[in-house]
Amino acid sequence: MSAAAAATATAASSAKLAVNPLKHSSLLSKSSLPSAFSIRSRDLPRKKLTLVKCTASRDGAKPTILVAEKLGEAGVNLLEKFANVDCSYNLTPEELNTKISLCDALIVRSGTKVGREVFESSRGRLKVVGRAGVGIDNVDLSAATEFGCLVVNAPTANTIAAAEHGIALLAAMARNVSQADASVKAGEWKRNKYVGVSLVGKTLAVMGFGKVGSEVARRAKGLGMRVIAHDPYAPADRAHAIGVDLVSFDEALSTADFISLHMPLTPATSKMLNDETFAKMKKGVRIVNVARGGVIDEDALVRALDAGIVAQAALDVFTKEPPAKDSKLVQHERVTVTPHLGASTMEAQEGVAIEIAEAVVGALNGELASTAVNAPMVSAEVLAELKPYVVLAEQLGRLAIQLVAGGSGVKNVKVTYASARATDDLDTRLLRAMITKGIIEPISDVYVNLVNADYTAKQRGLRISEERVLLDGSPESPLETITVQLGNVESKFASALSESGDVKVEGRVKDGIPHLTKVGSFEVDVSLEGSIILCSQVDQPGMIGTVGSILGESNVNVNFMTVGRIAPRKQAVMAIGVDEMPSNETLKKIGDIPAVEEFVFLKL
């Protein structure tokens, strides 16, 4: 007798009427297909792949999107085709917190602080924050992630606008354009006072060689400048391709005549220009900032200007926006300022509005946003290939947890991916998140999605270890099998225990459809759609017919039936896929069949 069979014998009586206690209720609608054992599962209605779906559209109602800052018309039009759109600008933090509990998505630019209180006030309804621009320093990403709220941005549509504004400020500063303009308008004509400096032949240090930085570099080369760049993460060959040398931070500071800032504001870049770093600069350096005010210690900049270390500065961004009217920095006569206009061109605003509207609508529709900031970004091709495996992963998690007696005690999850693909050619983040979702959602009120899966698992003390088994053969499909094992648990269906005592289920994708292929040590084959009844019995003739008749009499449509057995006439597990939920009475009749030792009903 195998270990599983032995366990079955002891657990059999207590598990006889194991009815699913789960709250998950998304049953497939009743199929119009005839009740026969040979129905192909691909004929059944398919579930949509849902990674971060909003609650409102689950009920069929239109979602509500709050647009809290001016967004280009084309973007608003796009949103209105899909949702109720509330364009309310200049909200106080209190007004925003009140409104947000009625919204599924929020769209902001740089002027709205989306802090923890916003997510708390939304009470779980807010599913997407769209940042209509690049910098997401005004959004509390950890709070968003904790609350399972996806944050997306529009990272490309304003790149050129920001780069052009950087160049505009560079040239305007070097030639005192704004000061001279104000002077002429005040009735003066001071040609000697506003003599500038030339750009050609000067060294420009681009700090942050990303999208904007590299476009600034390209344009500055066109103006005849020597361009160097500092960026700890940028590839040297990309810089070389446009004739730029990547240098260290200190070398950039000490050799530059002009410094242009293009890194994001992060804890690491906060106040990276400060008293100490200004002291390393060439005397008379000129600084342009179209990144974020916070990357400069503004008081230190005033000191550096007064000390003559910095000859001039041109600033589009400030630590606090708008800055105080009497700000020494803003009022400094050698400082040129604009009110955060980097992204403000007609073209960029139109582009950004469309980019963010598409991302937000896509996310509310459950699509994986390619501009997600707090969730794995997976390309459309990879996602298309992984789609059935993502469904398989969630269903295996859902099945495994339902096989555990008192499911909430689960702490250890082992996932094994068997694949002929090289390790770095298989992105398991999505699969892990979906297994986590499948395990946690049936036993809690937490809504798990791709955004908060790892965080939620950690919070609940769920340790998920992943293992790869490298198979021989051609890696046409990304995966052969996924196995989910829950360790140190008791099962309500003892035959689901592996030899090592874990609850174990294995599945694979066949013809694009996820299948359950193993329960404990028993090989089965049932498509993962609808619900499943697992019965353990001594293998004998007539079992399929007996169970089939009970289900048929109760008008429960069977879509699949298989029997996995250790050996003929020994222990067997029968897996029955059903389209409808059988009544308790029907389940009891199955449990009362003398040969049935234990059974369990599992909802997908």
Ligand SMILES: NC(=O)C1=CN([C@@H]2O[C@H](COP(=O)(O)OP(=O)(O)OC[C@H]3O[C@@H](n4cnc5c(N)ncnc54)[C@H](O)[C@@H]3O)[C@@H](O)[C@H]2O)C=CC1
């Ligand atoms: N003033 C405005 O209206 C606008 C401002 N921006 C700001 O410009 C900045 C850059 O935007 P993109 O180029 O689109 O972003 P990006 O992500 O393409 O580039 C940022 C670059 O900074 C680099 N970086 C990170 N830490 C660094 C460090 N410590 N030192 C040097 N480089 C570092 C990164 O490796 C990356 O290459 C962002 O802060 C964004 O918010 C962007 C658009 C408009």
Ligand SMILES: O=C(O)C(=O)COP(=O)(O)O
């Ligand atoms: O995209 C960015 O990072 C910007 O700074 C642009 O900000 P804005 O959308 O104009 O408030």
